Amino acid sequence: MRAAYVKNLFAAIALAITSATLCAQEKIPDERTPLAAHSTATPTSLPGAETYFYRTGAPAPMRLFIVKPAGWTAQDKRPALIHFFGGGWTTGTPASSVGWAKIAAQLGFVGIAPDYRTKGRHDTSPLASVADARAALHWVQVHASELGLDPKKIVVGGNSAGGHVALWTAITPNPPGSDAAEAPLYKPAALFITSSVSDTSIETGYTPKRFGINSLALSPVHQLDDKMPPVLAFHGDADTTVPVAQSVALRDKLISAGNTCELHIVHGGGHNYGGDVPEWREKTRVLLNDFLSRQKLLR
16 A cells, blocks of 8 residues: 555656646746846847748848747648747847747747847847848748748737837838838738837827837837737736837727727736736736637647
């Protein structure tokens, strides 16, 4: 009996360790406020991800980091999730968004964390950030067959300024500063944005001076297509960096045009709402899974 007890005890311990490991793997990435201190070094590789270039020449070589799911083959036509880091178009690197690529891979998606030009590392304006985001989606769609994914089943997400550039992958007219030859071939299948900048206009927008004369032309809420992909959005009502009113206005405009937008407002949450209200880190993942399932994107 003692031997059986010991055997069962070890089995229970092993199960607990496995469960804890899975929970740790699925922990929502912690992306800080736009001007927080991120590494200023441009990563050339990231643990658990494969490195690709979506642009090798001018204006700057740019990488993206891809996490493939278990059982992946080049013959697959899997859904994919591209996630853009935040940082006010000034700081940040894909090191802070590759966590979402890993979560996507756990769901059977091809997870992708692209780099894009920022003020701090490339001395560029937000126009370059938008141009790179559109070029990254274009490259992934062109290379879909070798990446084992369906170019029409790509979810695009982003945090803060990353949400701003993610929105621009779904808007058809070519914005100032972007190359029409690098425009997305298809709209994203859905958008997933957190604490997102959606308004850069002079009257009501976030840091419009950064955009110069193009503040309205690069303001997503003012440039939306009539038909937009389904949007899942999260925003804290105590966000003093990007006011929650931006996401409310975006939701209202999308819905009034007949589009789908689910906005979850985190009470007491600041710009890093998952750090302020920790239970929302798990809630975000659960609600994202449910949203992807309803969009028929989960395998």
